[in-house]
Amino acid sequence: MPFLKKLSISKIRNLDLVSLELSKGFNIIYGENGSGKTSLLESIYLLGRAKTFRSNAKTPIIQNHADECVIYGELDEGQKLGFSRHRSGNQKVLINSEKASSRAELAQILPLQMLNSDAFKILEGGPGIRRAFLDWGVFHVERQFLSHWRHAQKALLNRNSLLKSKLIKQDEVSAWTHELCQYAVLVDSCRSDYVIRLQDALGGMLESLLSLGDFSLSYYKGWDPSHSLDKILADSMQKDIKLGFTSAGPHRADLKIKIGKDFASEVLSRGQQKLLVIAMKLAQAKVLKQSTAIGCIFLVDDLPAELDSSNKAKVLAILSELGGQIFITGIDKDPLYEPLQKEKEIKLFHVEHGKISAV
Numbered sequence: 001m002p003f004l005k006k007l008s009i010s011k012i013r014n015l016d017l018v019s020l021e022l023s024k025g026f027n028i029i030y031g032e033n034g035s036g037k038t039s040l041l042e043s044i045y046l047l048g049r050a051k052t053f054r055s056n057a058k059t060p061i062i063q064n065h066a067d068e069c070v071i072y073g074e075l076d077e078g079q080k081l082g083f084s085r086h087r088s089g090n091q092k093v094l095i096n097s098e099k100a101s102s103r104a105e106l107a108q109i110l111p112l113q114m115l116n117s118d119a120f121k122i123l124e125g126g127p128g129i130r131r132a133f134l135d136w137g138v139f140h141v142e143r144q145f146l147s148h149w150r151h152a153q154k155a156l157l158n159r160n161s162l163l164k165s166k167l168i169k170q171d172e173v174s175a176w177t178h179e180l181c182q183y184a185v186l187v188d189s190c191r192s193d194y195v196i197r198l199q200d201a202l203g204g205m206l207e208s209l210l211s212l213g214d215f216s217l218s219y220y221k222g223w224d225p226s227h228s229l230d231k232i233l234a235d236s237m238q239k240d241i242k243l244g245f246t247s248a249g250p251h252r253a254d255l256k257i258k259i260g261k262d263f264a265s266e267v268l269s270r271g272q273q274k275l276l277v278i279a280m281k282l283a284q285a286k287v288l289k290q291s292t293a294i295g296c297i298f299l300v301d302d303l304p305a306e307l308d309s310s311n312k313a314k315v316l317a318i319l320s321e322l323g324g325q326i327f328i329t330g331i332d333k334d335p336l337y338e339p340l341q342k343e344k345e346i347k348l349f350h351v352e353h354g355k356i357s358a359v
């Protein structure tokens with residue numbers, strides 16, 4: 001189970017200089033509004049994903065008046081991760097002092113799961129958000145997936161740019177269409193295998209978290225499953241030329257999350273939606289652990305919001321059972337600490353005006 005043993009942060013938002021020895025189990029981070037709790041989670045996320053979960057803007061993470069922010073992390077197995085970003089836009093991502101070759105290499109080392117108020121977007125946002133959720137799981141569990149996905153993506157981009165050009169070169173379009181179809185089948189096969197495992201794990205999670213009656217999570221591959229993608233793309237050629245992009249394929253895949261005939265986002269209460277999304281992410285962690293014996297690192301921002309104390313306790317119990325490393329924030333210590341008092345691996349951190357101290 002990978003876990004972060006040490007973490008140092010310099011000049012991320014209001015965190016000036018932070019150096020922490022972490023628990024391999026629960027890390028409770030508490031403090032007033034604006035003290036720097038989310039910034040600590042954001043720093044871990046930057047270390048594992050080389051981007052922030054807050055916005056697309058690049059500079060706000062660097063502390064006002066500073067030129068550069070730096071994060072450094074050490075894992076139990078000895079790997080060292082480094083991230084720095086300069087106000088000029090220069091960014092460095094290091095794994096064991098060497099430049100990381102891709103985000104995927106980084107993600108492989110630090111499998112992060114984020115639980116915050118944005119989690120709702122999985123239910124109410126567009127298909128891209130659900131695809132990202134799905135592919136996170138497939139990527140960590142199916143070894144070949146990334147390579148298949150990259151091939152399919154390259155073929156798609158090339159096909160789209162040909163469709164947009166004024167003079168359509170049929171043979172080139174055909175070649176990329178062929179390539180796209182070939183890899184689409186492989187991407188789809190990884191995704192559909194994964195969804196079966198996910199459905200199974202999710203069933204168990206929902207049993208212990210919330211009963212939703214006629215719940216279903218189903219997978220749409222991105223094209224009509226009763227025909228081959230080859231045939232569909234051949235039939236839609238004129239339409240695709242008019243649109244200037246490929247109208248069917250693995251880039252249109254989605255997860256349909258429903259209660260009976262209705263989408264979950266339309267009928268569930270806010271708290272139920274939050275629990276459902278938590279259950280989905282916990283199910284992903286369970287599948288990861290079952291298939292690879294790797295534990296997720298959970299970043300849980302403000303869990304008490306919108307959850308009653310019994311549900312909060314249930315979520316904490318499942319997190320504990322999954323056995324990964326958990327970072328969890330809250331305004332007050334007690335609502336988080338009390339249900340976890342019996343945990344062996346637990347550390348408390350108090351955040352005050354950008355300073356973090358172990359309690």
Ligand SMILES: Nc1ncnc2c1ncn2[C@@H]1O[C@H](COP(=O)(O)OP(=O)(O)OP(=O)(O)O)[C@@H](O)[C@H]1O
Pocket residue numbers: 012013014015031032033034035036037038039040059060061062063064331
């Ligand atoms: N670039 C920056 N430089 C300095 N301070 C910043 C920067 N960006 C944000 N901040 C400040 O950092 C502080 C910490 O923000 P953060 O979101 O981490 O707080 P928090 O403890 O999670 O609060 P809450 O309980 O309200 O969620 C805020 O006061 C914010 O205004």
Ligand SMILES: [Mg+2]
Pocket residue numbers: 037038039301
């Ligand atoms: Mg916060």
